[in-house]
Amino acid sequence: MGGASSLYPGAAGVYVPAAMHGFSYKNGSLYCEDVELAGLAEEHGTPLYVYSAATILDHFRKLDAAMAGVEHEVAYAVKANSNLSVLRLLANEGAGFDIVSGGELFRVIKAGGDPAHCTFAGVGKTREEIVYALEQGIYSFNVESEEELRYLNQVAGELGMVAPAAVRVNPNVDAKTHKYISTGKSENKFGVDFEAIDSLYDRAAAELPHIKLRGLQMHIGSQLTSVSPFVEAVEKVLPLVKGLKERHGIEFWSIGGGIGIVYKESFESGAEEWWTSKPEAERPLTPELYGREIVPRIKDLGLRILLEPGRFIVGNAGVLVTRCLYEKKGSAKTFKIVDAGMNDLIRPALYEGHHEIVPLKAPATAEKHVVDVVGPICESGDFFCQNRELPDFQPGDHVALMSAGAYGFVMASNYNSRPLPAEILVEGDTATVVRRRQTLEDLIEGEL
Numbered sequence: 001m002g003g004a005s006s007l008y009p010g011a012a013g014v015y016v017p018a019a020m021h022g023f024s025y026k027n028g029s030l031y032c033e034d035v036e037l038a039g040l041a042e043e044h045g046t047p048l049y050v051y052s053a054a055t056i057l058d059h060f061r062k063l064d065a066a067m068a069g070v071e072h073e074v075a076y077a078v079k080a081n082s083n084l085s086v087l088r089l090l091a092n093e094g095a096g097f098d099i100v101s102g103g104e105l106f107r108v109i110k111a112g113g114d115p116a117h118c119t120f121a122g123v124g125k126t127r128e129e130i131v132y133a134l135e136q137g138i139y140s141f142n143v144e145s146e147e148e149l150r151y152l153n154q155v156a157g158e159l160g161m162v163a164p165a166a167v168r169v170n171p172n173v174d175a176k177t178h179k180y181i182s183t184g185k186s187e188n189k190f191g192v193d194f195e196a197i198d199s200l201y202d203r204a205a206a207e208l209p210h211i212k213l214r215g216l217q218m219h220i221g222s223q224l225t226s227v228s229p230f231v232e233a234v235e236k237v238l239p240l241v242k243g244l245k246e247r248h249g250i251e252f253w254s255i256g257g258g259i260g261i262v263y264k265e266s267f268e269s270g271a272e273e274w275w276t277s278k279p280e281a282e283r284p285l286t287p288e289l290y291g292r293e294i295v296p297r298i299k300d301l302g303l304r305i306l307l308e309p310g311r312f313i314v315g316n317a318g319v320l321v322t323r324c325l326y327e328k329k330g331s332a333k334t335f336k337i338v339d340a341g342m343n344d345l346i347r348p349a350l351y352e353g354h355h356e357i358v359p360l361k362a363p364a365t366a367e368k369h370v371v372d373v374v375g376p377i378c379e380s381g382d383f384f385c386q387n388r389e390l391p392d393f394q395p396g397d398h399v400a401l402m403s404a405g406a407y408g409f410v411m412a413s414n415y416n417s418r419p420l421p422a423e424i425l426v427e428g429d430t431a432t433v434v435r436r437r438q439t440l441e442d443l444i445e446g447e448l
């Protein structure tokens with residue numbers, strides 16, 4: 001992190017992060033912290049996910065510090081990157097975990113995380129998952145419907161237990177993000193209508209003896225790049241949460257995840273100058289701004305505040321390294337065909353996600369060419385960029401797809417019978433294979 005991970009006041013007195021990620025050129029070669037990516041690609045092959053531990057910790061600590069004015073816990077959203085070593089890193093830092101499946105709970109426990117610091121979200125929990133989570137003693141089931149709350153009561157009753165629960169309120173706030181990752185509007189499948197919450201808590205208290213109403217949860221969407229939807233949601237839900245505390249003695253309010261990260265210019269955003277050169281209004285959302293806007297509004301509530309960030313913690317901490325296989329010059333376009341595909345990183349295909357493409361060898365000239373960078377999969381949607389100006393790279397050269405630490409490997413599949421890539425965690429000058437590359441034998445394991 002160039003030794004510059006401390007905060008300092010920017011031009012308008014706003015605290016800006018001094019460094020956003022651990023990827024930079026040294027002597028013309030791209031490094032993750034103190035490890036040269038070209039060496040990793042050589043040794044472990046490509047496609048290859050590489051994560052910077054310092055960046056993950058730096059982001060966790062910044063958000064934690066930004067919320068210091070209120071009793072809180074940062075519950076990392078495991079879905080963003082569930083590698084055991086990433087979870088262990090965060091467990092050792094004192095993070096809680098927001099999980100969405102029995103599988104994620106299993107991973108957290110294997111990584112040394114404490115189930116008592118886990119919240120369990122999701123609209124479709126199965127009986128097996130509920131039983132497993134009850135037996136492990138999780139902190140709260142974040143429930144998404146009255147039907148689920150009643151079912152949770154029934155299952156807990158059968159086990160002679162009481163299930164701690166929070167209902168997810170849908171505040172009907174526009175998160176102004178991609179339609180596939182917006183969750184806080186009435187037309188989304190998530191949560192219970194704002195207007196229906198009070199009566200649901202009253203009914204639950206009266207009729208469901210195996211439920212302990214422990215909190216209230218909300219989450220309005222992912223990749224929010226402005227603080228105003230968060231503020232709007234907090235202000236809207238505040239009176240509701242106060243009432244629930246008075247009438248039902250709830251102890252926590254989870255204000256969800258969703259803090260967005262820099263995708264465009266994400267490489268440049270690793271440098272301090274990039275942040276200071278931006279006028280305040282044009283700066284991406286920072287944890288400091290989030291904390292400054294949110295904490296004063298909730299600090300006198302007397303509730304424990306939970307946050308569920310995923311992307312913010314790991315997104316800019318990871319890259320996907322891929323090798324150029326061919327250059328194909330068509331009549332209309334030039335295609336750079338690389339060895340990573342949409343099965344390895346699906347965000348461009350699924351959400352029109354933008355990932356910067358940075359050569360591992362620093363470009364010798366400022367010259368750029370308009371190209372499509374595409375994968376080997378038999379789908380037209382298998383591209384990482386279209387008509388983008390990029391510095392030259394040739395077959396045999398490697399490039400890094402930036403900001404691939406969140407919703408990268410976790411969404412990878414074996415489509416086209418392609419083995420899953422390896423994952424590497426870098427800590428200073430040490431690189432550890434935290435998941436080995438799949439083999440062809442792995443592909444057919446369990447099949448007849």
Ligand code: LLP
Pocket residue numbers: 077080098121181183219221222223256257258259308309310311312347351406407
């Ligand atoms: N809490 C709940 C209830 C969620 O549904 C999510 C994300 C999070 C927390 C964490 O959100 P984050 O802080 O990471 O924005 N695959 C998509 C993103 C899907 C997000 C789903 N829910 C993508 O690649 O953009």
